[in-house]
Amino acid sequence: MDDRDRRHEADLLAAAGRGDARAAAALLDRxxxxxxxxxxxxxxxxxxxxxxxxxxxxxxxxxxxxxWDADGPANIGTWLGRVAANLAVDAHRRDARLTPLPEGVEFADDAPSALAGLIQAERLSALDAALLRMPARQRQAVVLRHVEGYSNPDIAAMLECGVEAVESLTARGKRRLAELLDEGGENE
Incomplete structure (x- = not known):
């Protein structure tokens, strides 16, 4: 994110704080x-x-x-990601009964056939189930890096750790995710 984007988001936030509903909506949309x-x-x-x-x-x-300090260490998106990650972990701890997506959930799929859609939904369901079985920090790092596409420095800011720790978490998380997905395939 360049400085202009960062400043624009900070300006939207300041306007939203003053009650500007359009600025709040623009920040939400963004x-x-x-x-x-x-x-x-x-x-x-x-x-x-x-x-x-x-x-x-x-x-x-x-x-x-x-x-909000527009020149501070975190941009708004990074800060929101860190807060959301912490809230999700807290919610997961409170309710350890979270289950994978139920059968029949529709996913956006550009594939030409219904079978391809079912296969994609099954893969996503297996991914979600495997992610839930991972340690929270590894899950956060893997999702932020490989699903959401954040950079390692942004993830480090969100998780309040160093870039090296993010690299380690991501590597261990990818290995663990592969193990869990392999286990799921063997059980079918």
């Missing part, structure tokens, strides 16, 4: 979809919980609107 996708992955596809995580993250951001 950051909300990616944050929702991340929250869905962190909650194993549990949409109501992911929506709660995103809503709470934005509420916390609105509370900070007046004192």
């Amino acid at each position: 950051l909300g979809p990616r944050l929702m996708a991340f929250a869905l992955r962190m909650t194993g596809g549990h949409r109501p919980l992911a929506e709660d995580v995103v809503q709470e993250a934005f509420l916390r951001l609105w509370r900070r609107a007046d004192d």
